[in-house]
Amino acid sequence: MVTRRLSGEAGHRRKFLAVVDETPECERAVFYAARRAANTHGGLILLFVIAPGDFQHWLGVEQVMREEAMERAEQVMSKFATLAREQCGIEPETVIREGVGVEPIHELIEEDQDIAILVLAASAAKEGPGPLVSSIAGRDAAFPIPVTVVPANLTDEDIESLS
Numbered sequence: 001m002v003t004r005r006l007s008g009e010a011g012h013r014r015k016f017l018a019v020v021d022e023t024p025e026c027e028r029a030v031f032y033a034a035r036r037a038a039n040t041h042g043g044l045i046l047l048f049v050i051a052p053g054d055f056q057h058w059l060g061v062e063q064v065m066r067e068e069a070m071e072r073a074e075q076v077m078s079k080f081a082t083l084a085r086e087q088c089g090i091e092p093e094t095v096i097r098e099g100v101g102v103e104p105i106h107e108l109i110e111e112d113q114d115i116a117i118l119v120l121a122a123s124a125a126k127e128g129p130g131p132l133v134s135s136i137a138g139r140d141a142a143f144p145i146p147v148t149v150v151p152a153n154l155t156d157e158d159i160e161s162l163s
Contacts, residue, residue, distance in 0.1 A: 014116040016119055017115045018033035018045070019119075021049075025150075027083065028150045028151070029120055031088070031156065033148075034090050035160065043093065044093070045094075046093070048073045049096075049099050070096065102143075118148070120147060120150070
C-alpha cells in the first residue's frame, strides 16, 4: 500500500530524504538534497540506518555495541546536519533507525507523507554505484516517490547549477 503524499497540499511542504552513511559520496547527496530543499523552500530529512546484525552477541556486549553504533551515527549525522546548516542555510530533521536494506527507508517514507523525493549517492568506484543504489532497480526496492541519484564526482558548482 502506498501512502498518499501530502507535500503539495496547504500546510505541508515537500521534504527531501537523504540517506546518510559513512561513504565518501554521501556528502554529495546531502549537499544536493539540502540545496534543493533550500531553493524550493522545502524540508530536509537525513536518515542513518544502523544494521541490527551488528549486535548479535551476549546481552551486555550487545548493549555496549548498540550504544557505540548509536554514538557513531549521531556523530555522522551531526557532521552532515552542520553541512546543511552552514552551506545551505537549512535546518534538517535527523532520524536514526535500526534495520536491514531498504525497509527503514520505506517505513520512514510511509510515516512522513511530506517526503516527496529520495536522494541517494552513487559511488564512483569501479565495483559499482553501491549496494543501495544498485538495489533500487530491483522490484523489492521500488519506492513510492521519485529517487534522485547523485554521482560522487559532481562538484559543488555542478550541484549548485542543478539544484
